[in-house]
Amino acid sequence: MRAVKTTLVEIIILVVVGCGLAFTVNAVRAKGSLKVTKDYFDRGGPVPSGEGAARVASAKRQAQEPEKPMGAAISPNRKVSSETSPQAESAPPQAESAPSLGEALDYAVAEGTNGGAANAETAKPEGEKAAGHIQHDYQSITLKEVIEVFNDPLTSKGLNVFVDARNDQHFEEGHIPGAVQFDPYEVEQYLDGAMEKANAAEKVIVYCNGGDCEDSIYASRELLTAGVPYESIYLFEGGWKEWTAANQPVSQGREE
Amino acid sequence: MATAPSLAFPAQQTSLIRRLDETGLPLLLARVILGGLFIYMGAVKLGDPVAFLKLINQYQMNLPPFFLNSVAVALPWFEILCGTALILGIFLRGSAVLIAIMLLAFTPVVLNRAFGIMAAEGIPFMDVKFDCGCGAGEVYIWKKTIENTAFLLLSLIVLFSCSRRFTLELFLARYNPEFLFCRLCGYASRQPKAGLCEKCATPPQLPIGQPLA
Numbered sequence: 001m002r003a004v005k006t007t008l009v010e011i012i013i014l015v016v017v018g019c020g021l022a023f024t025v026n027a028v029r030a031k032g033s034l035k036v037t038k039d040y041f042d043r044g045g046p047v048p049s050g051e052g053a054a055r056v057a058s059a060k061r062q063a064q065e066p067e068k069p070m071g072a073a074i075s076p077n078r079k080v081s082s083e084t085s086p087q088a089e090s091a092p093p094q095a096e097s098a099p100s101l102g103e104a105l106d107y108a109v110a111e112g113t114n115g116g117a118a119n120a121e122t123a124k125p126e127g128e129k130a131a132g133h134i135q136h137d138y139q140s141i142t143l144k145e146v147i148e149v150f151n152d153p154l155t156s157k158g159l160n161v162f163v164d165a166r167n168d169q170h171f172e173e174g175h176i177p178g179a180v181q182f183d184p185y186e187v188e189q190y191l192d193g194a195m196e197k198a199n200a201a202e203k204v205i206v207y208c209n210g211g212d213c214e215d216s217i218y219a220s221r222e223l224l225t226a227g228v229p230y231e232s233i234y235l236f237e238g239g240w241k242e243w244t245a246a247n248q249p250v251s252q253g254r255e256e
Numbered sequence: 257m258a259t260a261p262s263l264a265f266p267a268q269q270t271s272l273i274r275r276l277d278e279t280g281l282p283l284l285l286a287r288v289i290l291g292g293l294f295i296y297m298g299a300v301k302l303g304d305p306v307a308f309l310k311l312i313n314q315y316q317m318n319l320p321p322f323f324l325n326s327v328a329v330a331l332p333w334f335e336i337l338c339g340t341a342l343i344l345g346i347f348l349r350g351s352a353v354l355i356a357i358m359l360l361a362f363t364p365v366v367l368n369r370a371f372g373i374m375a376a377e378g379i380p381f382m383d384v385k386f387d388c389g390c391g392a393g394e395v396y397i398w399k400k401t402i403e404n405t406a407f408l409l410l411s412l413i414v415l416f417s418c419s420r421r422f423t424l425e426l427f428l429a430r431y432n433p434e435f436l437f438c439r440l441c442g443y444a445s446r447q448p449k450a451g452l453c454e455k456c457a458t459p460p461q462l463p464i465g466q467p468l469a
Binding site for chain 1: 303304305306309313321322325326328329330332333334337338341347348349350351353354436
């Protein structure tokens with residue numbers, strides 16, 4: 001009995017000291033501290049409206065169509081988990097205005113071009129999880145469109161901006177030239193720099209590693225909360241992996 | 257008078273296990289391996305709390321953000337603290353219980369996720385590999401299961417060992433009047449006389465059967 005009592009006292013001491021150390025160090029550390037009450041994985045954007053809504057709605061309609069051989073008309077908003085997030089479920093789909101036929105075709109062709117290879121990699125039998133981004137309510141942009149934006153003269157004038165949602169290490173190892181870093185887990189550190197560029201831009205293209213990485217979704221939510229218009233935000237789901245796989249230009253380190 | 261700890265071996269069990277335990281070596285080995293590994297794993301998680309938080313989130317346990325974030329903040333420190341306590345040789349049973357609780361809590365969660373991946377991707381269990389968040393990077397889950405089972409066994413050795421040899425607790429026993437182990441050999445004493453166990457308290461018998469004066 002005494003041994004049990006001693007053991008319990010030891011456990012209580014370890015737990016109290018552990019918690020004290022943990023939360024004290026978390027409060028004072030300069031980098032990597034977590035806000036204990038913050039929901040870092042809230043991907044809920046607003047109910048989409050306007051042209052952006054049309055684009056998202058079109059993509060969702062296409063996702064519900066049966067898959068065609070070339071992988072055409074595959075929505076990038078593929079579900080990974082059989083359980084959808086509460087935020088995604090609660091946002092009602094907006095299909096007030098259909099996109100123009102040209103827009104839908106362009107989008108479908110773009111997806112077909114890029115989706116063929118991707119689908120070959122990620123095609124799974126029915127009932128199995130599909131690789132790729134978890135469903136979100138932001139506008140998606142394909143690799144082809146990203147390359148077009150990257151080569152657009154307006155980009156060098158700051159009217160199109162790339163936002164890298166990865167951490168310092170990944171950003172410095174390589175990023176899209178001209179991209180501004182915005183780690184959604186260190187919002188205070190990066191928000192001012194990102195907003196300075198995003199406020200002046202018409203298109204804000206947010207990317208992370210790609211694949212299952214969701215950091216671009218969380219970064220988009222933070223930008224939206226900070227005041228960047230929904231219609232300006234585009235999620236590049238393929239991310240860094242797809243960019244480098246296509247042998248596109250990269251920058252390393254930090255640009256002053 | 258301090259009473260003997262209830263986890264001591266009964267007198268009649270002077271078995272190989274007890275004799276091994278009395279040496280203090282199984283406890284020392286368990287402490288060093290478990291303590292070192294947990295300090296390492298805690299330090300890795302502490303170096304990047306955000307990455308650890310993301311790994312925990314991948315389990316999709318639908319926990320409230322406060323709980324998830326608190327686990328990400330506190331767990332690495334518990335690991336480091338328990339590992340340090342084991343290496344030093346203090347709070348041994350408390351550390352062993354906490355480590356056992358962590359292992360018993362997280363191993364089924366990891367297995368559950370592994371089974372989910374098996375079902376989703378149609379791959380055998382032996383091929384399931386992912387970063388479970390332990391600090392060792394991507395690992396095969398069958399290996400991780402065996403490792404965790406071994407860690408659990410080591411923590412049980414620490415928990416049920418009746419020896420305190422090579423521990424800081426024994427060194428500090430002079431300052432602890434309620435120390436429940438023999439101050440000489442560090443073994444649990446059931447009927448302590450002057451802080452010694454029965455063996456150490458019993459004078460050696462001469463061959464002619466006469467005790468030393």
